[in-house]
Amino acid sequence: MCYAIPGKITNIAGNIVTLDYFGEEKKARNEFYELSVNEYAYAQGGFIVSKIKEAEALAALEVWKELFSKLKEIDRRLAFGPKDMRQAANAVRQKHLGNACCVHGIIEFSNYCINDCLYCGIRNSNKKLKRYRMSEKEIADACDYAVNELGFKALVLQSGEDDWYTGEKLINIVSKVRKKCAALLILSIGERDLNIYKNLYDLGARAALLRFETSDGKLYEKYRPRHKLEDRLELIRQLRGMGYLIMTGFLIRAGENEEDIIKDIELTASLGAEMFSFGPFIPHPDTPLGRGTVCRAPTELLELSLNTIARARIMYPEARILATTALETLDKKNGIKNALLSGANSLMINVTPLKYQQFYDIYPRRAGAGVDFKKKIEDTVSMLRSLGRAPSDLGL
Numbered sequence: 001m002c003y004a005i006p007g008k009i010t011n012i013a014g015n016i017v018t019l020d021y022f023g024e025e026k027k028a029r030n031e032f033y034e035l036s037v038n039e040y041a042y043a044q045g046g047f048i049v050s051k052i053k054e055a056e057a058l059a060a061l062e063v064w065k066e067l068f069s070k071l072k073e074i075d076r077r078l079a080f081g082p083k084d085m086r087q088a089a090n091a092v093r094q095k096h097l098g099n100a101c102c103v104h105g106i107i108e109f110s111n112y113c114i115n116d117c118l119y120c121g122i123r124n125s126n127k128k129l130k131r132y133r134m135s136e137k138e139i140a141d142a143c144d145y146a147v148n149e150l151g152f153k154a155l156v157l158q159s160g161e162d163d164w165y166t167g168e169k170l171i172n173i174v175s176k177v178r179k180k181c182a183a184l185l186i187l188s189i190g191e192r193d194l195n196i197y198k199n200l201y202d203l204g205a206r207a208a209l210l211r212f213e214t215s216d217g218k219l220y221e222k223y224r225p226r227h228k229l230e231d232r233l234e235l236i237r238q239l240r241g242m243g244y245l246i247m248t249g250f251l252i253r254a255g256e257n258e259e260d261i262i263k264d265i266e267l268t269a270s271l272g273a274e275m276f277s278f279g280p281f282i283p284h285p286d287t288p289l290g291r292g293t294v295c296r297a298p299t300e301l302l303e304l305s306l307n308t309i310a311r312a313r314i315m316y317p318e319a320r321i322l323a324t325t326a327l328e329t330l331d332k333k334n335g336i337k338n339a340l341l342s343g344a345n346s347l348m349i350n351v352t353p354l355k356y357q358q359f360y361d362i363y364p365r366r367a368g369a370g371v372d373f374k375k376k377i378e379d380t381v382s383m384l385r386s387l388g389r390a391p392s393d394l395g396l
């Protein structure tokens, strides 16, 4: 089991459970299980996602016991003696949140989209793209595989904004997935009706990934025709009010100035984001903002992205910050690693069925698309180990 360490329950106060991870205590909310002190559970995103038998927990802990202290030592060493902003951010991360790192799985279940965002390759007007939709069964099976075979404890279900998945269909999907999978379920389905979100929350979905893309209202309206920034922000606030954990953030644009980036980071935090998600904007040749451009590895944008992570970490020491696939796309070899060394402490692995991955073409040449899951997981786990990161939950 690579992506989570079981915690031993040391205290229960109402629905707040304290878990012990080799002497480190973290809190998590319990809404789904009967639990008592001295039992074992997995937590993700500050939620208890499954209860586990003592024998199973002890076997997993046996594997982690020595490794856990070794990892902490490596992590401490790598955060020692900061020299620049990124290293300083890494030291802040290490001091405030230790070596915990979330590894979420993501399933992109449809690339149809009613919107026409100027930056996005799956925009409605891109007629060159081959479209796909996964059936309810395909989605449930992919989640089942990700959680019960590959071991993920948190899963993002992402799509374009696709009305074909009616409220009823989404309800069926989430019910099926919840029945099969003990995992934190994160929705990334765009601006859907509040009632749909409410029904999905009631069925057990607990997080929503919805970026505001830019804090500049005028730019937002230009980038997202027929949309207003304030509507998106209001939806994010409503979802948070409903109880959803919020994952949000923005696109980092080449040449964007420091002041704008700080505004973007501040807006992310002011929305109460549980997880900050921002990645570089990569031009797509079949979109108005990318027409005629080729995807090179623009070092400047990569630097700006790593600095943005570092800045966010220094501004908000307790934040959960995602190392995004877009950043990995700019530097396939070291992008994620450098993001983690600049203050990030979460990442996602794409577990969309391989035959569909290449068609979720939001930007060209996405890192990891089409690569065998097990290989991707193995590489990620060994990279995390080299950095001394452990998959214990980051807590509440």
Ligand code: SAH
Residues within 6 Å of the ligand: 119, 120, 121, 158, 159, 160, 161, 188, 189, 190, 191, 209, 210, 211, 213, 250, 251, 279, 280, 281, 282, 283, 284, 326, 362, 363
């Ligand atoms: N329908 C969902 C998911 C959209 S795709 C929603 O509306 O939230 C997820 C994210 O991909 C977007 O929020 C956007 O920030 C990012 N994205 C789109 N085009 C991109 C590009 N060219 N480069 C980098 N990121 C892009």
